[in-house]
Amino acid sequence: MWVRWWILLIPPLIVGFTLVAASQFVFLRASFFEDLGLGRVGDELVIGNYVQFLTDGFYLKILWVTVKTSALAALSTLILGFPVAYLIARMRSSWSMILLAGIVVSTFITIVIKVYGLIVIFSANGLFNQTMLAIGLFDKPFSVFGNETGVVIGLMHFTLGFGVLLLYSIIQTIPKSLESAAQIHGANRWRVYYRIIFPLSLPGVTAMLLMVFNMCMGAFTSAALLGGGRVFTLPVMIQRIVMMDIKYSMGATIAAVLLVSVIVINLLSIYLLRRLRAAHLVVV
Amino acid sequence: MSQRVALRNVTKRFGSVVALKTISLDIEEGEFITLLGPSGCGKTTTLRLIAGFNDPDQGQILLGDQDITNLPPQKREIGMVFQDYALFPHLTIKENIAFPLRERRTPKEKINDRVVELLELVRLPGVEERYPSELSGGQAQRISVARAVAYPPRVLLMDEPLGALDLKLREAMQLELRRIQQELQITTVFVTHDQTEAMNMSDRIAVMRNGEIEQVGTARDIYNFPQSSFVADFVGRINLLDAELLGESEGIAELRILNDVNIRAKIATEVQSKSLCVGIRPEKLAIGRSGHKDRYDNQIPGKVISSTFSGNLLDIFVDVGADKPFLVEQRPDQVPLEINTPVDVCWNAQDALVLSAE
Numbered sequence: 263m264w265v266r267w268w269i270l271l272i273p274p275l276i277v278g279f280t281l282v283a284a285s286q287f288v289f290l291r292a293s294f295f296e297d298l299g300l301g302r303v304g305d306e307l308v309i310g311n312y313v314q315f316l317t318d319g320f321y322l323k324i325l326w327v328t329v330k331t332s333a334l335a336a337l338s339t340l341i342l343g344f345p346v347a348y349l350i351a352r353m354r355s356s357w358s359m360i361l362l363a364g365i366v367v368s369t370f371i372t373i374v375i376k377v378y379g380l381i382v383i384f385s386a387n388g389l390f391n392q393t394m395l396a397i398g399l400f401d402k403p404f405s406v407f408g409n410e411t412g413v414v415i416g417l418m419h420f421t422l423g424f425g426v427l428l429l430y431s432i433i434q435t436i437p438k439s440l441e442s443a444a445q446i447h448g449a450n451r452w453r454v455y456y457r458i459i460f461p462l463s464l465p466g467v468t469a470m471l472l473m474v475f476n477m478c479m480g481a482f483t484s485a486a487l488l489g490g491g492r493v494f495t496l497p498v499m500i501q502r503i504v505m506m507d508i509k510y511s512m513g514a515t516i517a518a519v520l521l522v523s524v525i526v527i528n529l530l531s532i533y534l535l536r537r538l539r540a541a542h543l544v545v546v
Numbered sequence: 547m548s549q550r551v552a553l554r555n556v557t558k559r560f561g562s563v564v565a566l567k568t569i570s571l572d573i574e575e576g577e578f579i580t581l582l583g584p585s586g587c588g589k590t591t592t593l594r595l596i597a598g599f600n601d602p603d604q605g606q607i608l609l610g611d612q613d614i615t616n617l618p619p620q621k622r623e624i625g626m627v628f629q630d631y632a633l634f635p636h637l638t639i640k641e642n643i644a645f646p647l648r649e650r651r652t653p654k655e656k657i658n659d660r661v662v663e664l665l666e667l668v669r670l671p672g673v674e675e676r677y678p679s680e681l682s683g684g685q686a687q688r689i690s691v692a693r694a695v696a697y698p699p700r701v702l703l704m705d706e707p708l709g710a711l712d713l714k715l716r717e718a719m720q721l722e723l724r725r726i727q728q729e730l731q732i733t734t735v736f737v738t739h740d741q742t743e744a745m746n747m748s749d750r751i752a753v754m755r756n757g758e759i760e761q762v763g764t765a766r767d768i769y770n771f772p773q774s775s776f777v778a779d780f781v782g783r784i785n786l787l788d789a790e791l792l793g794e795s796e797g798i799a800e801l802r803i804l805n806d807v808n809i810r811a812k813i814a815t816e817v818q819s820k821s822l823c824v825g826i827r828p829e830k831l832a833i834g835r836s837g838h839k840d841r842y843d844n845q846i847p848g849k850v851i852s853s854t855f856s857g858n859l860l861d862i863f864v865d866v867g868a869d870k871p872f873l874v875e876q877r878p879d880q881v882p883l884e885i886n887t888p889v890d891v892c893w894n895a896q897d898a899l900v901l902s903a904e
Contacts, residue, residue, distance in 0.1 A: 448649030
């Protein structure tokens with residue numbers, strides 16, 4: 263007898279949907295009601311919370327800082343991750359597997375420990391600053407604590423492992439013979455990258471950039487720890503408003519704005535890439 | 547533009563593996579030479595050294611009169627056809643063919659004319675705006691050749707370019723590649739493990755084995771006068787038997803095979819090795835029912851094991867008491883011999899080759 267096996271999938275689907283969507287719905291729903299403070303929510307539908315967010319320079323600046331740090335972190339992940347991923351993908355020895363395993367393991371380390379590692383390295387008496395001061399590149403210690411640069415470094419530190427793994431899988435799909443063919447037919451190393459590697463990895467790179475960007479937009483720990491109460495991003499702000507100010511409606515409003523802006527930015531990027539592709543400026 | 551290539555005492559090792567022992571080879575201007583050998587014999591390594599993808603550990607590579615040993619690939623002005631074609635999937639056919647021209651800063655108008663000209667050369671006009679994924683294997687092959695010769699190369703390298711094609715297409719492409727090579731009068735180094743392909747296309751063949759060149763010569767030379775049992779066995783089919791030299795006079799050797807059969811064979815090439823063997827090509831063998839009297843120099847008895855019909859040939863395997871059955875090639879219109887029929891296998895002295903054994 264033929265069993266309708268998919269029937270078995272319905273209960274977990276309902277549970278999963280309830281856990282994910284319903285909790286989101288209940289929380290986000292609060293954004294449409296007036297905030298009465300101390301966790302109390304009014305019972306009249308209003309859009310005042312959104313008006314407040316969109317007209318208050320304070321909130322808008324936080325939105326901007328969040329987008330900016332996330333975008334910069336995604337770009338730095340690409341810039342730092344690409345050469346690493348390229349080298350590992352083109353390695354012939356068993357070292358590539360060891361290095362990949364190292365990266366996978368490092369992404370499992372909790373962000374808190376990673377961030378404290380960063381703070382140690384970048385502290386005034388840390389390795390980085392002592393080296394830079396000794397060489398004479400800096401005349402005063404550079405701090406990653408409580409500024410946007412620090413938040414970008416922290417976010418990047420958090421996403422670099424994922425970035426390298428994603429880029430590795432992309433570069434591996436480009437046959438080495440294409441590089442050889444380009445080289446033997448007159449392209450030097452830089453031209454090989456410019457005409458072969460970059461265009462062929464562009465779709466994957468875009469996917470990686472968006473994924474890392476999305477991770478950064480929602481990242482709380484690195485931003486909170488390295489922001490040190492001076493740099494605010496939307497996730498940090500949501501935590502503050504919900505936990506310290508106990509203003510659920512405003513917290514929900516910020517969360518909704520964060521969600522919508524991430525979706526809009528992703529759709530916009532995909533649309534732009536499609537346009538470029540249609541114009542044959544980039545490849546599939 | 548086409549130039550001669552010379553390898554002078556080139557060696558190459560990868561870690562502890564010796565890929566090439568000392569190799570020397572002179573390739574004439576406009577010559578089509580094939581490096582032939584089983585996998586791992588060093589033929590592809592030799593090609594990659596000429597291309598510049600790997601540097602030799604020792605020795606010199608000359609292109610024309612220039613020492614290119616330390617020149618990077620992009621400055622060697624070489625064209626190459628890859629096993630997987632290596633067409634750039636994100637570029638149109640036109641851009642693919644124009645690639646070598648653009649990298650050498652050829653003016654735009656010139657590139658356009660040249661692309662049209664090259665597509666005519668490879669008999670595939672009008673595909674400029676297509677992408678490589680829209681081509682069949684044979685078409686991709688032609689485009690790959692067009693790209694390799696676009697900026698007239700000093701030498702054309704081909705690394706098993708026909709390996710991925712089916713038999714009919716491969717045979718057609720052999721003729722096609724040879725025609726293009728002749729038309730352009732271009733020095734060509736071709737790598738293959740397929741001896742038929744090598745014989746069909748090449749001016750000369752270099753048979754390689756274990757990182758060394760065993761023999762260089764025309765297809766006829768190598769087939770008729772192999773210098774070792776390896777070459778004899780690799781190029782064409784041959785029956786090999788260990789033999790003991792009893793004596794020689796006037797270029798004819800008296801040999802003993804299978805412990806008790808004395809035969810005579812012509813000594814065509816100098817043999818230094820102590821242990822010898824005789825090789826007889828299957829088409830030189832005659833077969834007859836036991837007891838028949840014929841005018842052949844040598845004759846050994848045996849028993850038919852099997853026969854296979856392949857259209858143009860009838861292969862008969864005969865057990866003569868050696869390790870491997872003797873292969874006799876017959877015309878297909880012969881009456882097939884029953885299995886287990888006692889037969890005599892016969893051949894003439896001048897059709898047997900005295901070779902150094904392994």
